[in-house]
Amino acid sequence: MVDAHQTFVIVGGGLAGAKAAETLRAEGFTGRVILICDERDHPYERPPLSKGFLLGKEERDSVFVHEPAWYAQAHIELHLGQPAVRLDPEGRTVRLGDGTLIAYDKLLLATGAEPRRLDIPGTGLAGVHHLRRLAHAERLRGVLASLGRDNGHLVIAGAGWIGLEVAAAARSYGAEVTVVEPAPTPLHGILGPELGGLFTDLHREHGVRFHFGARFTEIVGQDGMVLAVRTDDGEEHPAHDVLAAIGAAPRTALAEQAGLDLAAPETGGGVAVDAALRTSDPYIYAAGDVAAADHPLLDTRLRVEHWANALNGGPAAARAMLGQDISYDRVPYFFSDQYDVGMEYSGYAPPGSYAQVVCRGDVAKREFIAFWLAADGRLLAGMNVNVWDVAESIQQLIRSGAPLEPAALADPEVPLAALLP
Template sequence: MVDADQTFVIVGGGLAGAKAAETLRAEGFTGRVILIGDERDHPYERPPLSKGYLLGKEPRDSVFVHEPAWYAQADVELHLGQFAVAVERSQKAVRLGDGTLVRYDKLLLATGAEPRRLDIPGTGLAGVHHLRRLAHAERLRGVLASLGRDNGHLVIAGAGWIGLEAAAAAREYGAEVTVVEPQAAPLYGVLGPEVGQIFTDLHAEHGVRFHFGARLTEIVGQDGMVLAARTDDGEEHPAHDVLAAIGAAPRTALAESAGLDLVDAARGGGIAVDASLRTSDPDIYAAGDVAAARHPLFGGDRLRVEHWANALNGGPAAARAMLGREVSYERVPYFFSDQYDVGLEYSGWAPPGSYDQVVLRGDAAKREFIAFWLADGRVLAGMNVNVWDVTGPVQKLIAARTRVDADALADPSVPLDSLAG
């Protein structure tokens, strides 16, 4: 039973934390709700930072989860620009950087992730960037516009989703772009080599140069400014700016210092939570990028999903669990991306080595298709590219876990709904 005098504290001012606060109020919780965020901006969504906002097509205000006035109206106490430095479990309190203790009855850790840093010489130069926060996107927007005007060069380390979306944005501004990637194809860890080649071709058609099988070893500069980027195979690429897009690491320092169970970094890292998003402490929960939950659809493996939909849905699920509701977080992982005139939605989880077959449905040459990753005839993941209104059937196939005839799956005349059994 939740008492009206209770205090629920949320550490993390992103989408997961904001939606958790919203859900607590929507579910009728009348106690104190305190949201602590280390950025001074109100909670915002991250996808626009590498898409519409970065391209200058969406206004700054469009990124925020709620209007600023909403928090006061909902009686959510905001502590913005405040760092939580410790969780004192014995006192059931969060210690802030200024020494303040914020006591809790239930605590949600929605601390997100932080961009991985390049550990090479030259990263202190003025033209080295990351793209994770609103301030990063604001800075990078100006950089890309300037590079486009001056025919400048951007080198991107990493051909993952952020790297490719940033490459597309840079080309739309008119900048010269080189992407350095240690794997043999972009998005290798998600799509594998078969479908990754489609994105190589897409970006190459738009003038992006790829340097596969290599890593950056040094960023060369003069007078504090970037001049070039060197790779471990002896190449040197001219550069006025460098974007590090080599992934993100879960922000687990608070949980680790508090003695909560964590997942080993080799298995994706993150705070270990059960199906109700509860940590090893029954009064502490975790959601969003930082949470690694057992997923029944994928053999009970712990999945840490760093995408928008996980924050959007995980925050509310954790909030309901904090209120004592029965919660089993079993959503099929989902994300979307926009690059040039290509839009896509990806559902499921199929890292290289987990599948034995890739089935394409539609016209890959025209980039209007659905790709499916299968293991033993069962669909692990599906990605629709410029094909819309199929996410429901695709996710139904993944959740069904039944064997599917590959020829029928590849045949656009066979309704997807009919294949799930």
């Protein structure tokens, strides 16, 4: 039974919001839980959209966080297809797009992020795509299958995780693929020059063409359809379809309108929260892609856009809303699957933060672990490629903060657990 003595509202129907609602009930909260989703689909997970679902290996129903009936069974009041358009912290109300006004005792912002748009001529042509929502993935899956049947050409702006995963999926359907990237290697800002080339070689072996050091300047079309892409170095690439995979921006409009503190754009933006995921308003919390949190372990403000952060951040925020003493200090983690290469990355090592990269295993065979070390020997991040059951040990080494010997890290005969202090 629901006791209406308190109302907790969750704005955002992604993984973070759904897991927060689940956690409130699991922790014994008996008040009203209202989950506001601007999409008409029930809350779903996003990794399959560029992986299994896009590849045609997973069915549509597999992406959902819960069965549709679960929400009623858990007494979660679900508002599908209803955006929250105004947040009033003083009155503690949120207004929906249809005019409905909902009062809350505490509120969680889990509004996520949205794809960054290309600001060039031609983006309104049919055949220009983004990948963020289930509807995008459904459309793109059909497009890739059609391109494969017709020997069509997909040109991708951006060699980040989404761009590379879609490139791999497109090649699996038989489509021709060109990736345009301003940096000298894929994933340059994440893996640095030391390992970005690994993904260049992997994709080239599967027929992907790369055009580095360039940006889109125009998408050329005829009769409303894409014909080609032009870049700032004067090149032109024939195209039947285009994917913009140039990153995502946190959806902070609601927080900004409500006067909540935001993180600086140069640090990634987002809604500024403390280690308990509480915003500058004591009754409002934020989690998932939109939250820029003071990270107790890494001693920096950090916004993480990956699945694990939504999976764990939503429940952490829910517990904080219930008054529990929360210090959200998870080691950032993400994973990717491309062709026959699977990888996991743990930690945080932005450009300029590390002194060296040490590898153990066979990099040429793509079976190895890479370690990003600070100047004092601390482990900042680790990436295991086709080597499994080591992510937990890597995260423990990061947490330890202990200086590590590069030779021991590089030696496959030395168990990672033996390096823990």
